[in-house]
Amino acid sequence: MIRDLPDSQNLLETALASLRAELLPNLPDHARYTGLMVANALAIVLRDLQAAEARRRIAETLTGLIGQDDAPALCAAIDAGRFDEPAPDATLRQALLTITRARLSISNPKALG
Amino acid sequence: MSVPSLSPEQLQALADWLTGQAGAATVRLADVRRLSGGAISVNLSMDLIIAGGPFAGCQPVVFRAGSPSGVSASLSKAQEAAVLRAAFDAGVTAPEPLFVQGDGALLGSPFYIMRRAGGVAAGHRLVKAPPSPALAHDLGQQLGRLHRLRPGAPGLDFLPLPAADLLDDCLTAYRGWLGEMAGLDPALAYGLRWLDRRRPAVGDLVLSHRDYRTGNYLVEAGKLTAIIDWEFAGWSDPMEDIGWFCAACWRFGRRDQEAGGIGDRADFYAGYEAATGRPVNHQAVRWWEVMAHLRWAAIAVQQAKRHVSGAEHSLELALTGRMLPEITHDMLREIDQMEAAA
Numbered sequence: 001m002i003r004d005l006p007d008s009q010n011l012l013e014t015a016l017a018s019l020r021a022e023l024l025p026n027l028p029d030h031a032r033y034t035g036l037m038v039a040n041a042l043a044i045v046l047r048d049l050q051a052a053e054a055r056r057r058i059a060e061t062l063t064g065l066i067g068q069d070d071a072p073a074l075c076a077a078i079d080a081g082r083f084d085e086p087a088p089d090a091t092l093r094q095a096l097l098t099i100t101r102a103r104l105s106i107s108n109p110k111a112l113g
Numbered sequence: 114m115s116v117p118s119l120s121p122e123q124l125q126a127l128a129d130w131l132t133g134q135a136g137a138a139t140v141r142l143a144d145v146r147r148l149s150g151g152a153i154s155v156n157l158s159m160d161l162i163i164a165g166g167p168f169a170g171c172q173p174v175v176f177r178a179g180s181p182s183g184v185s186a187s188l189s190k191a192q193e194a195a196v197l198r199a200a201f202d203a204g205v206t207a208p209e210p211l212f213v214q215g216d217g218a219l220l221g222s223p224f225y226i227m228r229r230a231g232g233v234a235a236g237h238r239l240v241k242a243p244p245s246p247a248l249a250h251d252l253g254q255q256l257g258r259l260h261r262l263r264p265g266a267p268g269l270d271f272l273p274l275p276a277a278d279l280l281d282d283c284l285t286a287y288r289g290w291l292g293e294m295a296g297l298d299p300a301l302a303y304g305l306r307w308l309d310r311r312r313p314a315v316g317d318l319v320l321s322h323r324d325y326r327t328g329n330y331l332v333e334a335g336k337l338t339a340i341i342d343w344e345f346a347g348w349s350d351p352m353e354d355i356g357w358f359c360a361a362c363w364r365f366g367r368r369d370q371e372a373g374g375i376g377d378r379a380d381f382y383a384g385y386e387a388a389t390g391r392p393v394n395h396q397a398v399r400w401w402e403v404m405a406h407l408r409w410a411a412i413a414v415q416q417a418k419r420h421v422s423g424a425e426h427s428l429e430l431a432l433t434g435r436m437l438p439e440i441t442h443d444m445l446r447e448i449d450q451m452e453a454a455a
Contacts, residue, residue, distance in 0.1 A: 037428045044435055062299075075295070075302035083303075084310065090452070096300050097445050103438035111439045 009049045016042045047106045054102040061095050061102075118147055118155065123220050127176075130219055131161065131226075134212045138165035154179060154190075154344070158229060174211065178224035187344040191215030194225035195268050196346040199320065204258050208339050232333030234341065236365040239327055240374035242335070244367075249376025250384035251337050252330065252358070257388025260351045262320035269320065272347055279350055280312050283404065290411035292418075300441035304407045307448055313352070313397035321349035326363040327373035352394055355385065356401025361443040362409050399451055406444030413437055 006014070019039050027035045059069040066074050077083065083092040104112050119127065124142055131140040141162040148156035157176040163169050179190050188196065194210040201207045208227040217223045233239060264274060275282045288295050288305060295301050322329075323345040331339045357363070358381065364374035372381035382393045417434025419425045 034428065037432055040432060041428060071299055072296055074299040075297065078299060078302040078306050079296075081306075084306075092303065093445060093449055093452070096303055097442070097449070100300055100438050100442045100445060104442055107435050107438045111442065 009046065012042060012046050012049070016046060044107055047109070051106045054105050057102045058099050061098050065092065065095050119145075119157065119220065126219060130214070131163075131212060135161075135163055135168045136166035137163045137168065139163075143171075148175065155224075161226075168211070172211070173229040174226050175208065175229045176224060176226050178220065179222045188346060189215070190223040190225050192271055193344050193346070194227070195271070196320070196343050197225075197227060199262060199266060199268055200259055200340075200343070203262055205255050206337055206340055207343070208341065230331050230333075230339035232331035232338040234328060234331050236326075236328035236363070236374065239332055240365040240367040240370065242332075242375070244370050244376050245335060246376055246380045248332065248335065248337060249372040249378075249380035250387075252373070252375075253381040253384025253386075254388045255337065255340060255384075256322070256325060256354055256358070257385045259322060260319040260354070260385075260389055264318055264348055266320065272320075274348055275318070279315050279318070280308075283408075284309060287408055287411040290415050292414070294414050298437070298441070300445060301407070301410060304403065304410070304441065304444050304448075308400070308404055308407060311400060311451075313394070313400045315350050316352060316394070316397075318348040319351045320346065321351070321354050322346055323349060323354065323357070325354045325358050326360075327358075327365060327375055328363070350397075350401070351389075351391075352397040352401050353404070355382075355393060356398045357405045357408075359398065360402045360405035360409075361447060362406055362440055399447070403444055403447050403451070406440055406447065410437055410440045410444070413440060 016039065019035070019042065024032070024035050024039065062069045062071060062074060066077055078092070083089050101112060124145065128140050128142050131137070143160040143162050145157055145159040148158050155176075155178045159174060159176060161168070161172040161174055163172060177190060177193075191213055194213045194215075197207050197210045201209050208230055210225050210227045213225040214220070215223050262269070264272075284305060291301055291305075295305060322340070322343060324342050325340070329340065329342040330337060331341065358373050359371055359378055361368060364370060367374035370376055371378040386392060413433050413436050416430045420427050420430035420434065
């Protein structure tokens, strides 16, 4: 494999830094909201490129619940009532909080607080 | 912006039509400006300069028309105007609708024109002001006034009554809006299951705003000037609007201010109880707060699909789809608190 230099993560980081430092402060009012949305979108993609650990945690948590890294299978088990009793319900809820926090670390880490 | 504004020819046609509607000698449209926040509707601010007739003078108004791709469950513009009329007549601080064009013959889509109120609606700005017991109380009172309207109220026959079971209706609708996501995202599957298992008692049906939250009312100098965005109105359990208003996802970061990020839950409830003479069912409101998160998640999925399907390319809609983890996180925390307290 031929490596690109810089890699995509570096390229995106650099683009985002330029957007924040040089473009956003100079945007007219009517374009500012769009500018902030673009910065937000790029930041999500950047965090997604660095999210191996979050993905590993999600897979591990799913496997702990139903023996496989399979979100649709977990949905089906929930629908079928397999977690309705108080103890499995509590275990499931804590696991879903873990999974959701891992996803939030990509989409909006500020909301983790 | 994907929804086109009005062309000069359309503005002229509107002025001519208004001249007849207002029984005026002439109507001129001045200071026509596009208003933000129109994900579903085209909103234009304008001043009607009216000569002659009962509306003579300068009338600050908002023109509101539907967008090409509506969202499930939203009312037509003529229906929305009828709800606004009923709310206004019931003493709710809602903008008075003045002129309604219901068949779309004039401009291609139905529209109505209502009085324009001053003030700020943006949630992230309103929650920066010091918490206001008076505003929370007033917003509770306004909702109580709206909830005095029951099925059979004049002018609202077009609003469908829920099937035998309101909660079944809601859960089925939101499951439908989520589509395949309900089977792919375990947090959504869990929310649906939990809501189904923990149903509260349902109260008498009342006219409900169904998007009653910070962001959908205007405040000027600390005072409420108008409750807006009535397109989801319908008959529902009175606790639904209260739960939607108080849900963590609509506090704009001010989690400690449980009434919409602007005040205390107790003040909001007190205003509501003063207007209705009926107590708030605290447990049921909490359930509806969980439901609020599920519904907001379902709306976010729909908005994302509008973008992804190509029906309406929009960065804003795309980013709304990526808000799902945040919404379900709040929902799970809410369920967790309720289960801990049970």
